[in-house]
């Protein structure tokens with residue numbers, strides 16, 4: 001494939017994903033909401049991701065604290081350790097790392113699930129059974145990802161802060177209430193809100209890309225594998241792009 | 257039976273037989289890959305027609321066009337008196353209720369139990385069926401294929417032949433007037449293939465359905481076909497009874513039998 005062909009492929013893909021997103025919004029407002037499937041997906045996408053998100057969040061907070069301590073000691077501001085870690089986690093690291101792990105776990109599983117449903121004709125079977133497969137499979141999963149990721153991020157932030165508390169206490173002693181006060185002295189609403197809002201977009205992006213890749217999976221088992229794989233790769237890249245756009249917006253709005 | 261409700265268009269008749277599926281000048285291609293060039297077919301009421309063709313010849317494309325899963329490029333498809341290319345979603349769904357489709361890969365929903373699989377076609381929003389009726393329909397469908405005991409199992413726990421039977425039960429649960437079979441015996445061993453073919457014949461007699469069967473398993477063709485249509489080069493190459501075609505001199509037809 002030569003250079004111009006690569007670009008043509010790229011723009012074709014962007015166009016197709018945009019079209020898929022548009023279809024998502026059109027179908028969301030059509031009647032017959034699949035509540036049962038939505039709840040089931042919330043359970044799978046949200047609840048079943050908790051252990052992973054909790055574990056990684058805890059380690060992230062702990063490690064970040066231990067890594068930052070020497071530098072802060074050097075500058076003589078060791079007492080600012082909780083505040084710094086708090087801001088780093090809530091504003092940036094928590095949402096982005098959680099979204100990336102989410103893209104790895106949920107993006108790939110949605111891509112593989114819908115992909116195998118496509119190649120084994122289950123999506124066609126739904127259609128001839130009078131159930132709109134786009135509403136039943138895509139809309140429910142995207143909405144569930146969009147609702148559950150922000151919640152997972154908030155929980156992950158909290159667990160990370162707890163990890164950080166442990167990290168602070170590995171050397172020296174800080175009581176939990178003092179730690180908490182130090183974190184929330186610095187943390188403002190303007191730090192939390194943009195992070196919370198962008199996490200909806202992260203969830204939406206991971207969900208829609210996973211669904212797109214699976215829904216249009218090519219025939220054969222290798223097609224399913226490719227769907228799962230590209231869902232993770234594209235989903236992760238898009239998470240970073242959304243992050244980049246979000247920081248520009250908060251910058252312009254003076255929320256920094 | 258064709259019901260006489262007023263919204264049914266005049267039925268298509270040919271030589272005084274009622275044609276439940278009429279396909280005229282069907283053309284379909286994917287990009288530069290021309291699959292169907294000019295395909296014509298009539299399926300008459302109560303008849304079993306087998307479409308014989310090599311793999312990749314467009315057999316699945318053909319029946320997916322009939323049920324509206326693929327849109328043809330040109331041509332006319334009439335199913336039970338309705339030109340399915342002109343229908344809106346709800347009207348198309350009304351036709352689909354009367355047409356069962358047995359997918360080549362069975363298309364059982366992996367994440368659902370056998371019961372939920374069978375109930376799936378009954379969840380149409382305009383269908384008002386009580387739980388008692390649903391249970392009865394599920395059990396009747398399972399009885400038909402002799403697998404009542406699998407009702408709470410997951411598809412993954414079933415053998416290939418059992419999956420095919422469950423898929424057949426799901427296809428039959430709404431008592432369709434027409435059944436489309438996409439390679440019903442491909443991938444099964446010889447004994448299971450024969451069982452499935454016999455089951456198809458038995459159920460067709462019981463419910464008096466018309467069927468269009470896609471196959472290249474000659475045992476299955478011999479057991480099920482009233483008439484055989486050979487699909488070569490995207491069109492109807494030859495047609496006749498199994499016995500007539502078996503003794504054909506045509507090289508292209510011989511290759512299916514040798």
Ligand SMILES: Nc1ncnc2c1ncn2[C@@H]1O[C@H](COP(=O)(O)OP(=O)(O)O)[C@@H](O)[C@H]1O
Nearest residue numbers: 286289291309310311312313314315316317318
């Ligand atoms: N959705 C599709 N997109 C592009 N090409 C397709 C599609 N479905 C089928 N084809 C092509 O149409 C041809 C016939 O396929 P098919 O009807 O599945 O063959 P078979 O007779 O084995 O069932 C093949 O060359 C296949 O690649």
Ligand SMILES: [Mg+2]
Nearest residue numbers: 315316360438
């Ligand atoms: Mg096929």
